[in-house]
Amino acid sequence: MKCYICGLEEGTNLLEEPVGGDKELVHCRRCGDYEISGTAKAQLAHTGQHLDLSAYLRDWNIVGGRPAILDSNSLAKICQNLPKYSVSEKQSYLLASLAAISKYPGDHIRLEPEVDMVLAWAKSSQEFGYYVDALIGRGLLTPIGSKTYDGTPPIVFLSPAGWEAFEKNSTVPEKSAQVFVAMSFSGLMLPVFAEAIKPAIESIGYRPYRVDHDLHLDRIDAKIIAEIRKSRFIVADVTEQKAGVYFEAGYAHGLDIPVIWSVRSDELDRVHFDTRQFYHIVWENPADLSEKLRNFIDGFFGYGPKYKTRDGA
Ligand SMILES: [Zn+2]
Numbered sequence: 001m002k003c004y005i006c007g008l009e010e011g012t013n014l015l016e017e018p019v020g021g022d023k024e025l026v027h028c029r030r031c032g033d034y035e036i037s038g039t040a041k042a043q044l045a046h047t048g049q050h051l052d053l054s055a056y057l058r059d060w061n062i063v064g065g066r067p068a069i070l071d072s073n074s075l076a077k078i079c080q081n082l083p084k085y086s087v088s089e090k091q092s093y094l095l096a097s098l099a100a101i102s103k104y105p106g107d108h109i110r111l112e113p114e115v116d117m118v119l120a121w122a123k124s125s126q127e128f129g130y131y132v133d134a135l136i137g138r139g140l141l142t143p144i145g146s147k148t149y150d151g152t153p154p155i156v157f158l159s160p161a162g163w164e165a166f167e168k169n170s171t172v173p174e175k176s177a178q179v180f181v182a183m184s185f186s187g188l189m190l191p192v193f194a195e196a197i198k199p200a201i202e203s204i205g206y207r208p209y210r211v212d213h214d215l216h217l218d219r220i221d222a223k224i225i226a227e228i229r230k231s232r233f234i235v236a237d238v239t240e241q242k243a244g245v246y247f248e249a250g251y252a253h254g255l256d257i258p259v260i261w262s263v264r265s266d267e268l269d270r271v272h273f274d275t276r277q278f279y280h281i282v283w284e285n286p287a288d289l290s291e292k293l294r295n296f297i298d299g300f301f302g303y304g305p306k307y308k309t310r311d312g313a
Contacts, residue, residue, distance in 0.1 A: 034060075
């Protein structure tokens with residue numbers, strides 16, 4: 001059979017058991033494992049290859065360790081929010097993916113450009129080869145064996161400099177001005193963002209990033225993952241106890257991205273058992289939160305890059 005997403009024929013197969021309903025569990029060597037519904041298949045049938053979607057699914061498998069579930073609803077949302085990476089971001093992404101699939105430092109990874117090109121969000125094996133060569137040229141990957149026809153070495157491993165670069169990147173560019181804000185988007189909480197969190201972050205030289213309400217599903221999608229990874233730290237206000245807020249904070253925490261927790265005082269008792277151990281800024285009203293948050297950021301991180309740029313530093 002052919003993969004519904006990327007069109008790859010070789011090495012694609014349905015697993016023995018249908019998942020139930022009209023869903024199938026598909027294993028593709030390029031996309032990884034995914035579950036797909038009949039309506040999602042019909043949506044995809046009209047178009048050709050979806051290599052960005054393939055890259056997203058492969059990443060989902062690597063990061064999440066489980067199949068993505070595609071129905072007509074989730075498919076449309078994912079496609080709307082697929083990230084666009086720059087040339088240098090694709091190299092960082094490839095390095096991070098290779099680090100993630102290394103079983104141990106020094107593990108030899110056999111690259112198959114046709115299949116593995118999505119690890120770099122590349123559109124062709126040639127583009128993929130370019131990023132591999134770039135990482136080798138920068139001393140971050142070490143090649144083993146002879147080059148193949150398109151110049152891509154079949155086996156590589158991360159050099160010590162590669163691990164160092166990966167660890168630096170994965171703990172967030174220290175120069176990033178972005179602060180990811182995870183919070184409820186109810187009508188009651190909107191003024192809390194506008195009057196407290198946003199001005200507090202901006203006043204100290206950082207740029208708040210909040211996912212728009214209509215893009216915000218009850219799970220982390222590729223866009224959210226990309227934005228959290230780019231952030232210097234995140235502010236997680238757990239007032240109203242939304243699962244998505246805990247998910248985003250947990251994801252950042254796992255990447256060693258600092259999380260500033262906050263909660264309105266009347267909900268302090270409702271904070272999730274697993275995160276109660278962390279210090280929370282407890283606030284009464286937006287003005288109170290704004291002042292406390294600003295002081296906390298100032299004390300913990302100091303002024304952000306925007307402030308430094310303005311001063312010419
Ligand atoms: Zn595929």
